[in-house]
Amino acid sequence: MQRPYFKQNPQDPKPLSIIIERRVLFNELDPLNIMWHGNYASFFEQGRIALGQKYGCGYTDFYDHQVLIPLKQFHVDFKSPLKFNDLCIIETFLHYNEAARLDFSFKIYCNNVFTTSGYSVHLMIDKNKNILVIKPDFFEAVCDRWKSGILA
Amino acid sequence: MQRPYFKQNPQDPKPLSIIIERRVLFNELDPLNIMWHGNYASFFEQGRIALGQKYGCGYTDFYDHQVLIPLKQFHVDFKSPLKFNDLCIIETFLHYNEAARLDFSFKIYCNNVFTTSGYSVHLMIDKNKNILVIKPDFFEAVCDRWKSGILA
Amino acid sequence: MQRPYFKQNPQDPKPLSIIIERRVLFNELDPLNIMWHGNYASFFEQGRIALGQKYGCGYTDFYDHQVLIPLKQFHVDFKSPLKFNDLCIIETFLHYNEAARLDFSFKIYCNNVFTTSGYSVHLMIDKNKNILVIKPDFFEAVCDRWKSGILA
Amino acid sequence: MQRPYFKQNPQDPKPLSIIIERRVLFNELDPLNIMWHGNYASFFEQGRIALGQKYGCGYTDFYDHQVLIPLKQFHVDFKSPLKFNDLCIIETFLHYNEAARLDFSFKIYCNNVFTTSGYSVHLMIDKNKNILVIKPDFFEAVCDRWKSGILA
Numbered sequence: 007m008q009r010p011y012f013k014q015n016p017q018d019p020k021p022l023s024i025i026i027e028r029r030v031l032f033n034e035l036d037p038l039n040i041m042w043h044g045n046y047a048s049f050f051e052q053g054r055i056a057l058g059q060k061y062g063c064g065y066t067d068f069y070d071h072q073v074l075i076p077l078k079q080f081h082v083d084f085k086s087p088l089k090f091n092d093l094c095i096i097e098t099f100l101h102y103n104e105a106a107r108l109d110f111s112f113k114i115y116c117n118n119v120f121t122t123s124g125y126s127v128h129l130m131i132d133k134n135k136n137i138l139v140i141k142p143d144f145f146e147a148v149c150d151r152w153k154s155g156i157l158a
Numbered sequence: 159m160q161r162p163y164f165k166q167n168p169q170d171p172k173p174l175s176i177i178i179e180r181r182v183l184f185n186e187l188d189p190l191n192i193m194w195h196g197n198y199a200s201f202f203e204q205g206r207i208a209l210g211q212k213y214g215c216g217y218t219d220f221y222d223h224q225v226l227i228p229l230k231q232f233h234v235d236f237k238s239p240l241k242f243n244d245l246c247i248i249e250t251f252l253h254y255n256e257a258a259r260l261d262f263s264f265k266i267y268c269n270n271v272f273t274t275s276g277y278s279v280h281l282m283i284d285k286n287k288n289i290l291v292i293k294p295d296f297f298e299a300v301c302d303r304w305k306s307g308i309l310a
Numbered sequence: 311m312q313r314p315y316f317k318q319n320p321q322d323p324k325p326l327s328i329i330i331e332r333r334v335l336f337n338e339l340d341p342l343n344i345m346w347h348g349n350y351a352s353f354f355e356q357g358r359i360a361l362g363q364k365y366g367c368g369y370t371d372f373y374d375h376q377v378l379i380p381l382k383q384f385h386v387d388f389k390s391p392l393k394f395n396d397l398c399i400i401e402t403f404l405h406y407n408e409a410a411r412l413d414f415s416f417k418i419y420c421n422n423v424f425t426t427s428g429y430s431v432h433l434m435i436d437k438n439k440n441i442l443v444i445k446p447d448f449f450e451a452v453c454d455r456w457k458s459g460i461l462a
Numbered sequence: 463m464q465r466p467y468f469k470q471n472p473q474d475p476k477p478l479s480i481i482i483e484r485r486v487l488f489n490e491l492d493p494l495n496i497m498w499h500g501n502y503a504s505f506f507e508q509g510r511i512a513l514g515q516k517y518g519c520g521y522t523d524f525y526d527h528q529v530l531i532p533l534k535q536f537h538v539d540f541k542s543p544l545k546f547n548d549l550c551i552i553e554t555f556l557h558y559n560e561a562a563r564l565d566f567s568f569k570i571y572c573n574n575v576f577t578t579s580g581y582s583v584h585l586m587i588d589k590n591k592n593i594l595v596i597k598p599d600f601f602e603a604v605c606d607r608w609k610s611g612i613l614a
Contacts, residue, residue: 042503044502045500084532084534084535087532
């Protein structure tokens with residue numbers, strides 16, 4: 007079994023999550039007739055944005071508070087390839103972190119087969135490109151509701 | 159023989175042009191092992207930007223004068239496909255136009271074979287999204303040098 | 311008003327058509343915060359493939375009969391740009407042609423605004439890359455049903 | 463300092479490596495005016511393919527011996543973003559592994575700044591999709607030359 011990408015402390019609230027669907031397009035295939043590996047970044051990003059819209063902590067929410075959330079790490083583990091027109095279930099998780107960073111993980115399923123997993127880690131920076139060490143207020147408020155069990 | 163994409167009047171200066179090279183990457187291929195047709199937009203754009211940098215009339219030059227140059231038309235004629243690692247010669251032309259628009263045409267050659275041609279037409283709009291009917295001063299100056307034969 | 315992309319003779323059956331929806335993804339945007347123009351090729355292609363699946367004349371149907379349908383022409387007319395998360399209506403038409411070629415046209419609407427149109431022309435070639443001058447039997451059969459009014 | 467992505471045993475030969483250059487294109491940018499993170503997969507792939515061509519162990523070499531080398535893992539660490547027209551130095555390393563897998567790592571530099579690193583791990587599978595446990599003969603021969611110090 008695969009190790010979890012992020013350590014969860016006992017007192018941490020459970021990850022926030024969302025499920026979306028997406029089909030593999032012809033132009034996402036490579037000459038081997040499977041989805042080109044670089045396109046998983048778009049699948050994960052679509053899940054990440056959907057989760058942000060659902061819980062009010064997307065990149066536009068941060069942007070509205072003068073905070074950018076650039077990627078620090080991106081990772082994919084490939085189990086089986088995706089093919090043309092495959093209907094994928096993309097499950098996205100936001101893992102709780104005390105620090106001012108965002109830890110996302112992703113799972114893709116197709117026809118009930120677990121095909122792909124991965125994660126992305128995002129920092130928070132202000133307009134002067136300084137790395138934030140504490141979360142912006144609006145996101146602290148989201149985290150408070152999260153910890154109180156209202157969100158999940 | 160293919161008709162010219164743009165009509166040239168007798169008094170118009172000859173098109174400005176530039177030649178660049180570019181290789182076809184693996185991730186630009188489709189399942190038929192040829193370059194996916196949508197990627198020609200990137201090949202043409204690379205030529206267009208190189209021409210703009212050479213003659214001082216690129217999208218950043220317009221942008222510096224508060225003018226955007228959105229695409230109005232985009233066209234490709236396919237003669238023969240491009241394959242992996244093909245070294246392409248991209249020839250880009252800017253055709254003279256009295257009006258406030260940019261008429262580009264493109265030719266791609268590979269191993270001395272003419273593989274692809276196309277064109278793009280761009281309008282000029284100001285920050286309020288109004289279409290310009292006269293060229294901005296800096297570009298009028300470029301056109302003057304062009305007509306006087308200094309540029310080509 | 312825009313001229314039709316393809317001439318329709320009085321005796322020709324009406325175009326086949328299909329409507330699909332698609333949202334603009336973050337990674338389809340360019341630095342001007344609008345959809346990068348090369349991505350329209352994917353929007354049109356998705357419509358074209360959906361139409362082929364609906365009427366049994368998609369590129370896989372041709373492929374099953376040892377025929378490829380490479381692009382000969384590709385064209386886009388831009389009316390207004392697409393933005394992040396825009397829900398687009400893509401209307402795809404296959405126009406009747408006596409000759410062994412496929413004439414597709416496309417219209418994109420967003421929030422009831424007509425934003426984009428275009429067309430693509432495809433030849434039919436056999437495995438030896440010879441251009442077909444008559445339609446393969448399976449597609450002739452599709453055209454017969456089309457002309458008899460069963461399909462549209 | 464960053465930990466090495468792959469452990470090197472004392473008796474292992476030094477990694478094979480190659481350096482290539484590549485400029486960031488306009489259509490690789492995102493709305494934040496930096497290269498969209500999914501495009502690093504193409505930068506790394508270009509380096510990987512160049513290394514394979516140099517040492518005779520590219521995906522086409524494997525393919526000629528009925529072996530595919532699908533990705534098992536893909537990882538990127540982002541240090542600073544790439545901008546339009548940045549001239550990047552992509553350094554690619556193939557790390558020695560006794561097992562039938564390929565361990566690549568990548569470093570990108572721009573204006574003498576270390577901007578990005580990452581790795582990709584590839585399995586070897588035969589035409590029936592069985593995972594190889596021993597290297598194919600041609601690659602074993604490459605490894606022998608590698609260990610004898612002829613290659614690096």
